[in-house]
Amino acid sequence: MKKIAILADIHGNILALEQVVADFQKRGVDQVVTLGDLISGPLWPRETAQFLMKQSWYQVAGNHDRQLVKKDPSTYGLTDQYTDAIIHQTERDWLRSLPVSRIINDEILLFHGTPQNDSQYLLETVQNGSIFLSSHNEIKTRLDGHSCKIYLCGHTHIPRCVTLADQTLIVNPGSVGLPAYTDDQPEKHRVETGSPCARYAIMEQTNGRWVVELISIPYDHNTAADMARKNNRLEWETWLRTGYAE
Structure with a gap:
């Protein structure tokens, strides 16, 4: 495996996913990984699941994937409520089958948030309403003693490629389907990428070293924003149309 496409946080945005797939197919990748939060969103969750199932x-599960099959539906937020109403048992069974992490080539660990917590940020710290890159020590603590050479994560929707002092490589490809959002955990904050583009990464082994490319590509984001508006999720409409969480 020499060239890997890395996808995360699709959030049911089949339009963005299709454009990403068309892009990496032209680049001749050997394998594709997805890092969770695959279908939850007020867009096209069932169509996205059916595509991914083929x-x-x-693929690994994210916090929203887990919540859809393990939490009490009465506790769902609006996004998971919509998704739960749209998907069928076949999609639920598939979500339930996804592992929370997996290792490939004995050196690359895939997960959503951190290896032990799919709802925790690995590379970012939230403080006083702001989100910023964490220190190497904070990141190492969150890796909780794991000793892989490469970690692939998602969850924050922020594209990053971080190399620790011991040359450990960590890649977050950004979000395929949702370029901005707000959250109140661990405290109220917002994440913004500044454009409506779909994002993913390619990692290629060249001369014994891994080279990472963080990729941002346009897609029909206005149709996705219109779908969010149709489903009465006006904040999602803004996020999808602008890449800002205003």
């Missing part, structure tokens, strides 16, 4: 990709 793929021979390495």
